Amino acid sequence: MATVRDVAERAGVSIATVSFVLNGTKPVTPATRERVETAMTELGYHRNVLARALASRRTRIIALVHPRLDHRFGSVTSEFITSASRAARARGYHLVLWPVDTDGDELGELVSQGLVDGVVLMEVLLDDARVETLAGSGTPFALIGRTADPAGLIHVDIDFDQSMADALDHLQELGHREIALITARQPLPEYGPKVRSEAAYHRLCSERGLRPVLIDCEPTVPAGRSIQLPDATTAVILMNELAGFGLLSELARAGVDVPAELSILSFGSPELAQIASPPLTIMRAPGATLGGLGVDALIDHLENPELTPPPRLHPCVLEPGGSTARR
Amino acid sequence: MATVRDVAERAGVSIATVSFVLNGTKPVTPATRERVETAMTELGYHRNVLARALASRRTRIIALVHPRLDHRFGSVTSEFITSASRAARARGYHLVLWPVDTDGDELGELVSQGLVDGVVLMEVLLDDARVETLAGSGTPFALIGRTADPAGLIHVDIDFDQSMADALDHLQELGHREIALITARQPLPEYGPKVRSEAAYHRLCSERGLRPVLIDCEPTVPAGRSIQLPDATTAVILMNELAGFGLLSELARAGVDVPAELSILSFGSPELAQIASPPLTIMRAPGATLGGLGVDALIDHLENPELTPPPRLHPCVLEPGGSTARR
DNA sequence: CTGAAAGCGCTAACAA
């Protein structure tokens, strides 16, 4: 492996000059720049990121922190991860994956190793020990999701208010007035998406004079089995992607026609929605967008600490399928 | 941040001694070890992994390389990633995610940066430019999957021969003799799992005196729509998880009872299998196992270069559901 | 505009 020293020697300059052309840190004569650059290509030089990190005190590595217990990711989480790693690379950063316990201790250990310039935290809880740890550590961080009071924290999240409003709009435009919300029971009570969605639903129902009907179902499939809808209900909003299948087959068994007799609007991903029959109309989570935005927000802050990027909330977007219809 | 120097000073020893207790490199008197350790805890010392990496010429970081175009992972890929990152952490390594083009150039660039000690390559093709690049770079690497001729390469993969044999065993024990194989058409012709599964199917059929019926379907859903099975067929083995749903609903529409009239054995994941109705009997890919094994094999080699871990092939395991039945 | 030199924090000979 060629080093700056080799390059400097071959180009007949000092190693400082090599560094200057490498980083554009100081002005360099076109002529010498030229010499240095040809020397670099001739030697197949690549700068050692480790040495650079140690000397510059910036590693250009960021960590993507996710709960250690996730034995597998949902589709939205997958989108986060891939889009985050692409975004990081696009800006010249590396992304390490840190599966950590939610208590924050392990995260504290990792952060203190000095490997990363910043952290992107996934699956943020309303009250999250990891956020405390990070705030205390001085390591810059961004949240995907948000705590109960995220003021002052760099974060990106789904806009649940807007998403729920859009969902209701869609169903109301189709003539529905009796719209139930079905959510998955959560292992963690502090799960933001559920709390925020339900709050939005209640608020919007009261604003719009709708009767709120809220149903909790098991997060595991097959759901639907035990879901009891009021007779008046003509449409449901489903916050549990997998439950849609259980619901559909139960309805089929009961002879209820979807969407003629009941409309289903599911928050979820196209992959799953398309294999349902009828294919589900969904509110699609902007997973890929958020992953990239989270990384970008963090890097913006790292490279320009005085400015804290504003929170960015993105709504889910409606992707029409065959499970909603005019009443 | 406290450094070795601070610790050494506080403990009244040299920095070398601190390094020795840190790494267990040399014997140290219990007494001095004690002093050093208390000094470390008192100062809240954590060794800087960057400096350590630069000095020891081992970064203890490995890269998990996946195709850049994957806009999202399948469930098996998710399992790879989480299990790989857990396995890496368990052995004191960090895992970086590298989404790269399949031509190998980008991978070559990254490897030459000196960030990682080794690479775990996912989604390996039968003829894979990235493998060439890695082999040429001198960076140790492990494959999850394998090339056409993986001899001499560290790799772990699904045992397709065994899996297919087990699948046929299951169906034959249920009395089936006319068993079709449905695979997804692949964008890449060099897709190992498909090639190997089909080869195993053909070989086993001829060994067992079964009539091979091979059907290609669209990888996207809803499949099933255009699948034409011979009348004699009483069971199908499905290599395309998503197609199961299309197939099921088409069969339902056609009035074919599953499993009474047709058994379906699908290679796939429990999540999806359980939301089908009837819940699918599956051959479950050992994704989590393979991710961990791949990382372990690589690290074994890194820490003990003379021994090259033997290839490890794991079969998919049968998870009975309700889609297969006695003929 | 370019060079000399001092580190970044740690490891690992080599001495003692």
Next chain:
DNA sequence: TTGTTAGCGCTTTCAG
């Protein structure tokens, strides 16, 4: 058993 010392490869003052 412990200490001294020379780097790992790069960035970054400070002079010139």
